[in-house]
Structure formats: structure tokens, C-alpha cells
Amino acid sequence: KAGVTQTPRYLIKTRGQQVTLSCSPISGHRSVSWYQQTPGQGLQFLFEYFSETQRNKGNFPGRFSGRQFSNSRSEMNVSTLELGDSALYLCASSSSYYEQYFGPGTRLTVT
Amino acid sequence: KQEVTQIPAALSVPEGENLVLNCSFTDSAIYNLQWFRQDPGKGLTSLLLIQSSQREQTSGRLNASLDKSSGRSTLYIAASQPGDSATYLCAVSSGNTGKLIFGQGTTLQVKP
Numbered sequence A: 001k002a003g004v005t006q007t008p009r010y011l012i013k014t015r016g017q018q019v020t021l022s023c024s025p026i027s028g029h030r031s032v033s034w035y036q037q038t039p040g041q042g043l044q045f046l047f048e049y050f051s052e053t054q055r056n057k058g059n060f061p062g063r064f065s066g067r068q069f070s071n072s073r074s075e076m077n078v079s080t081l082e083l084g085d086s087a088l089y090l091c092a093s094s095s096s097y098y099e100q101y102f103g104p105g106t107r108l109t110v111t
Numbered sequence B: 001k002q003e004v005t006q007i008p009a010a011l012s013v014p015e016g017e018n019l020v021l022n023c024s025f026t027d028s029a030i031y032n033l034q035w036f037r038q039d040p041g042k043g044l045t046s047l048l049l050i051q052s053s054q055r056e057q058t059s060g061r062l063n064a065s066l067d068k069s070s071g072r073s074t075l076y077i078a079a080s081q082p083g084d085s086a087t088y089l090c091a092v093s094s095g096n097t098g099k100l101i102f103g104q105g106t107t108l109q110v111k112p
Helices: none
Strands: A005-007 A010-013 A019-024 A031-038 A042-050 A053-057 A064-068 A074-078 A087-094 A100-102 A106-110 B004-007 B010-014 B019-025 B032-038 B044-051 B056-059 B062-067 B072-077 B086-093 B106-111
Touching: A005 A087, A010 A019, A019 A087, A019 A106, A031 A074, A042 A064, A042 A074, A074 A087, A100 B044, B004 B086, B010 B019, B019 B032, B019 B086, B019 B106, B032 B062, B032 B072, B044 B056, B044 B062, B044 B072, B072 B086
Parallel strands: A010 A106, B010 B106
Antiparallel strands: A005 A019, A019 A074, A031 A042, A031 A087, A042 A053, A064 A074, A087 A100, A087 A106, B004 B019, B019 B072, B032 B044, B032 B086, B056 B062, B062 B072, B086 B106
16 A cells, blocks of 8 residues: 655745645545644644645644545645744644544745 | 743764654643654654554654643663764644644754
């Protein structure tokens, strides 16, 4: 079974721009969660989607949004990028009992 | 609000040693607890998942225990190897969802 894939792997953007990251879950997994990882804050939960509906949301500003498609693939969007948005963005999909399987991440650098 | 703490933040041991990594959480009403490994700049690899009704799980040289009442979990690594060098993260789920609360991790270095 293929693992969780994320595209692109690396991104460099300028302040004020917007960015869209993509995540393809393991086949059969319906839950997709997104996390932001920074050296200072560690791993923080952004949101979770299940069957195309946002089920949980972390404590991030409205500039961070996401969606899930009928094939369970998910995208997250960050608008009006700030320097502090530079981070590793990780996506995870869940099996039954919610064991989380993570993708390799997208490294976003905002200049 | 659930908080997860991992001690120590960093650990350096000689190859062959057995070692224990600690994780504590403030709210004992957890659904499950998961241990992960992360290599520098990479994603997370799931090591062990412990359901709230379980006391421990084992995989190869790894054994994880869970004591909900005291809010603690330990990850035991037997006969450590240089390839075990990585950051180990503990995370808890408080409900039947995909939301995990992570500790800050323990960075392990195993010296040959």
C-alpha cells in the first residue's frame, strides 16, 4: 500500500502571497489531518477533515484553510503569507482506531 | 486543556544500552497514545499505538507502556543502536478523531 504523499516537497514564497499544499492519504483512509511544525512551537494541529467535512480545527487564524475532496485527497491553503508561516507542514491520514500515518511534509519558506 | 510533556529533551547513550523515554499528559481521558520517530527534516514514522484500554504494546526492540491514571507513558528501547538516533515524539488523542496533541520530543543520540 502506498503511503501518504504530499506535494510539493519544498516551496519558497514571498510575504503576502498565498500557497496551496496537497496531501493524498493512504488508500481507504477517510480522515486527513494537517499539522504545522516549527522549532519554537513544535507540532501543532491545524485541522482535520473526514468525509469532506472539517471535523476539528486548531487555534490558527482564518488565513489557514483546507478542504477535502470526494477521493479523500486534501488541500490546505494559506493566504497572505507571513514570515512566521515558515514551517514544515505535515499531513496525516488515519486508519481505524485513528492510528496516524504521516507524509514526508512540505517545507515552506516565506521570504 | 491537554498538555503533553516529554523528559528528557535530549539523551546521549553508548550503543547497546537499554533506555527509557518518558511522556506525561495532564488529562487522563485519552482515546489513544502514539509514539513516533522523526529523522531530521523528515516526516513522522509511527512506532507504536496504545489504545486507552491497553497497558502496553511491543514491536521488536521497542516496548511502550501506558498508565492512564497517572498520566504517563514510557517507551523502552532495548539494546540501542546508532540507527536509533532520532527525535521521539509522544502524542495523545482525546477523542475518536484524528486530532493529536504532541509533546516536544526527546532527541536521542546513540554513539557507536
